[in-house]
Amino acid sequence: MKKAFIYLFLVLGLVSCDPKDLQSVLDAVNSSGALSNLDVANGLKEALEFGVDNSVDFLSAKDGFYKSSYKILLPDEANTVINKLKIVPGFSNLEEELVKKINYAAEDAAKKAGPIFLDAVRSITFDDAMNILMGDKNAATQYLHTRTYNSLYGEFKPVLDNSLNSFGALDLWRDAVNAYNKIPFISKVNPDLSDHINTKALFGLFDLIEAKEQGIRTDVSQRTTSLLKEVFAKQD
Numbered sequence: 001m002k003k004a005f006i007y008l009f010l011v012l013g014l015v016s017c018d019p020k021d022l023q024s025v026l027d028a029v030n031s032s033g034a035l036s037n038l039d040v041a042n043g044l045k046e047a048l049e050f051g052v053d054n055s056v057d058f059l060s061a062k063d064g065f066y067k068s069s070y071k072i073l074l075p076d077e078a079n080t081v082i083n084k085l086k087i088v089p090g091f092s093n094l095e096e097e098l099v100k101k102i103n104y105a106a107e108d109a110a111k112k113a114g115p116i117f118l119d120a121v122r123s124i125t126f127d128d129a130m131n132i133l134m135g136d137k138n139a140a141t142q143y144l145h146t147r148t149y150n151s152l153y154g155e156f157k158p159v160l161d162n163s164l165n166s167f168g169a170l171d172l173w174r175d176a177v178n179a180y181n182k183i184p185f186i187s188k189v190n191p192d193l194s195d196h197i198n199t200k201a202l203f204g205l206f207d208l209i210e211a212k213e214q215g216i217r218t219d220v221s222q223r224t225t226s227l228l229k230e231v232f233a234k235q236d
Helices: 002-014 019-031 037-060 078-085 094-111 113-122 129-133 139-166 169-181 193-218 226-233
Strands: none
Touching: 037 094, 037 113, 037 129, 037 139, 037 193, 037 226, 078 094, 078 169, 094 113, 094 139, 094 169, 094 193, 113 139, 113 193, 129 139, 139 169, 139 193, 169 193, 193 226
């Protein structure tokens, strides 16, 4: 009886408050120590935040892209330009110089990617938090990808373009395309190098976030906070 009175008092006292606050109280009263969906959501967000921090640290380090498995190569259609210009003075080493510049630019842009990704993580409402927790080993990352990729692409692209400009990558590519298009009897081309690099850079970031999520799910030692330990113990 006493518990019922307390329960009623809490509900009446919070009916005009934020629904999230009300839900957290109801969860706490009814759970008998069990995790609420809000706890699970916060744990999943925390795991994704760790993944973002790790991926940004790795890829923004010197040669994080350039000398790793995430090295960004030129798009296939760019090879047409590269192959034609190999014998043109000033472009004999075009491919390697361009690849170096775009990877260094991606590393520079990755430093600025953290806040963009973290804002996306923190804005997610995990209505189906428990399903994600009990889902595949990359369920949280895939949820993040599905819900935020398009907006992340739009926010990250200007940041990457600034880095590409600062390293002279787009200027070098523009000069190469202009030189190629002056060759007689060829079909003019202008592949979108910026779009290709942005897509590959985001792939690297998401892939490393996914690796961290899988690590937290499968390796207890990677659960470095009490919330992570409590939440992911539920899926073990």
